Amino acid sequence: MPVNPRRATLATVAASAGVSVATVSKVLNGRSDVAPTTRSLVQSLLLQHDYVAPSPRRGDATAAGTIEVEFDTDINAYSTEIIQGAVDAGAEVGVGVVVSIRRGADRTTVWARDLVSAGRRAVIAVTAEMTARQLAALSRANLPLVVIDPLNLPRTDVTSVGSTNFAGGLAATQHLLSLGHRRIAYLGGPATAACNQARMHGYRAAMEAAGAPVVPGYVREGHFLYNDGVESGAALLDLPEAPTAIFAGSDETALGIIEAARARGLRIPEDLSIVGFDDTQVARMGSPPLTTVRQPLREMGGVAMRTALRLAAGEKIDSHHVELATELVVRGSTAPVSFAGVPG
Known part of the structure; x- marks a missing residue:
C-alpha cells in the first residue's frame, strides 16, 4: 500500500491494518491483549507509514517532558561538564535530562520516533556527526535539535552551540611563541570536525604571524582522546627535529x-x-597542572538546554549558531624555551 506523504495518524495505520484505532493504540502502548499476528502487522505498518506520536500540547500534564542529551563517544571529563550545565539549566524550569550514547548508525527514523514516544521535547547532540537523513527524521518527528561542538553541519540552519575555537587556538599558540618556542606542533581531533579546523587555523595563523614555519609532520589529527596523545605524541617526539x-x-x-x-x-x-584545550577537571589534576584554553563547557550545556526549550516551545531564535568566549589559563605545563633540554 502506498505511504501517504503527509504525517500518518492512528486512523491511517488502523485503516491499513483493517483494525480499530484502539487496537493500534494498544500496540503502541505495549498492551498484551493483542494477538501476535495483529501486533506484528500493526508494528510493520507503523514503520511503513513512518508514524510518529504527536508531541504533548502545552498545558498537558506531561508537557514538561525531558530533553535527550546524546553523545557518540563514551562519557569523559568533557562530557560531564556539558551534562552538568544542561542539568542545571533544566532544573531551573523543571525539565529533566536523559543522557544516552548513540553512534551515528543508531540514529534512524525509528530512533526519532522512539524519542517522541518516550516524551522527549528536543535533542541535544554533543560532538556528533549528523547526516541529512538523520536531520530529516528529527524534522518529521517535530523534534528540535541543538548540536554542541558539531563535527559537521550538512545544513546551515542547524542550531549549534560552540566556543571561540579559532581565538582559543590563536591564544594557545601565541602563548608558546611568547615563551620563545618556534618548533610548535598541533595534535587535534578529526580532520573534518569544525571545532578542530578552527583551532588548527588559529594555530597556523599565530605561527604565520610570528614568521615561525610549520614543520612537515607537525600537524596531526586524532579523536581528542588520551590514546591519541600517547600514540601521536610519541610519533612527534620521535621526529628527527622534535x-x-x-x-x-x-x-x-x-x-x-x-x-x-x-x-x-x-x-x-x-x-x-604542552597546552591543552577545554579546562576540564583533569587539567587541574595533572602533574604538572595543565596550561590550557578554557572552553566554558557548563555554560555551553546550559545555553544548549535553554535554546532547545525555546525551539520546543515554538519560539524563534536570533541566531542558529552561538559562540561563547574561550580563555587561556596558564599553569605549570609551559615554560620558556631557554629552560628546555632540547635546543630551541
Missing part, C-alpha cells in the same frame, strides 16, 4: 602527550611545553 612545544586539541590528548614524553625521559615543562 617539537619543543605541543598544542593539544583537548586536555585528554595533552595528558597523553605528557605520558609519551615521560616514557622518553622528557620533563614537563623543562624539556617540553
Whole structure:
C-alpha cells in the first residue's frame, strides 16, 4: 500500500491494518491483549507509514517532558561538564535530562520516533556527526535539535552551540611563541570536525604571524582522546627535529602527550611545553597542572538546554549558531624555551 506523504495518524495505520484505532493504540502502548499476528502487522505498518506520536500540547500534564542529551563517544571529563550545565539549566524550569550514547548508525527514523514516544521535547547532540537523513527524521518527528561542538553541519540552519575555537587556538599558540618556542606542533581531533579546523587555523595563523614555519609532520589529527596523545605524541617526539612545544586539541590528548614524553625521559615543562584545550577537571589534576584554553563547557550545556526549550516551545531564535568566549589559563605545563633540554 502506498505511504501517504503527509504525517500518518492512528486512523491511517488502523485503516491499513483493517483494525480499530484502539487496537493500534494498544500496540503502541505495549498492551498484551493483542494477538501476535495483529501486533506484528500493526508494528510493520507503523514503520511503513513512518508514524510518529504527536508531541504533548502545552498545558498537558506531561508537557514538561525531558530533553535527550546524546553523545557518540563514551562519557569523559568533557562530557560531564556539558551534562552538568544542561542539568542545571533544566532544573531551573523543571525539565529533566536523559543522557544516552548513540553512534551515528543508531540514529534512524525509528530512533526519532522512539524519542517522541518516550516524551522527549528536543535533542541535544554533543560532538556528533549528523547526516541529512538523520536531520530529516528529527524534522518529521517535530523534534528540535541543538548540536554542541558539531563535527559537521550538512545544513546551515542547524542550531549549534560552540566556543571561540579559532581565538582559543590563536591564544594557545601565541602563548608558546611568547615563551620563545618556534618548533610548535598541533595534535587535534578529526580532520573534518569544525571545532578542530578552527583551532588548527588559529594555530597556523599565530605561527604565520610570528614568521615561525610549520614543520612537515607537525600537524596531526586524532579523536581528542588520551590514546591519541600517547600514540601521536610519541610519533612527534620521535621526529628527527622534535617539537619543543605541543598544542593539544583537548586536555585528554595533552595528558597523553605528557605520558609519551615521560616514557622518553622528557620533563614537563623543562624539556617540553604542552597546552591543552577545554579546562576540564583533569587539567587541574595533572602533574604538572595543565596550561590550557578554557572552553566554558557548563555554560555551553546550559545555553544548549535553554535554546532547545525555546525551539520546543515554538519560539524563534536570533541566531542558529552561538559562540561563547574561550580563555587561556596558564599553569605549570609551559615554560620558556631557554629552560628546555632540547635546543630551541
